[in-house]
Amino acid sequence: MRLSLEATAPILAELGNETRLAIVRLLVRAGDDGLTVGDIQRATGVPGSTLSHHLSRLRGVGLVSRTRSGSALWCKADLGRIRATADFLIEECCADMKGPRARSRNAA
Numbered sequence: 169m170r171l172s173l174e175a176t177a178p179i180l181a182e183l184g185n186e187t188r189l190a191i192v193r194l195l196v197r198a199g200d201d202g203l204t205v206g207d208i209q210r211a212t213g214v215p216g217s218t219l220s221h222h223l224s225r226l227r228g229v230g231l232v233s234r235t236r237s238g239s240a241l242w243c244k245a246d247l248g249r250i251r252a253t254a255d256f257l258i259e260e261c262c263a264d265m266k267g268p269r270a271r272s273r274n275a276a
Contacts, residue, residue, distance in 0.1 A: 169252040176256045179229045179249070187214060188222050192231055195245035202244030 171179075183189050194211055195203060203211075209219050223243060226232040230249050235242050 169248055171249075171252045171256045173256075176253055179231060179253050182225050182229050182231070183253075185222070185225075187212065187218075188226055191219075191222055191226065192245060192250070195232060195243060196247065196250065198245070199247075200244065202242045205241045205243060208243060 183192065190212055191208060191214075194208060205216075205219065205223070208214075208223075209216060212219070214222065223232060223234065227234060231246055233244050233246060235244075
């Protein structure tokens with residue numbers, strides 16, 4: 169998956185919030201299993217209504233998905249979208265470098 173500038177900007181805007189960034193990192197650590205909303209709340213200490221707002225914003229840009237299992241709401245990070253965001257930031261790394269280091273990098 170390759171993201172455009174227009175698709176990446178809103179993702180980075182949402183990650184610019186400390187709480188949302190902490191939630192995403194927590195979900196990345198949980199991997200494919202994800203975490204329940206209760207687990208996220210206990211880990212972050214964020215009140216329920218505030219947490220719901222943050223999760224909604226993260227779902228809105230496709231970084232987090234949510235599923236229900238019985239009475240529990242499970243949240244999971246979209247690792248593909250997170251990787252695509254990171255790739256967007258580094259895909260043109262050093263493209264404008266000049267000098268011997270640039271030539272050896274571009275030859276690889």
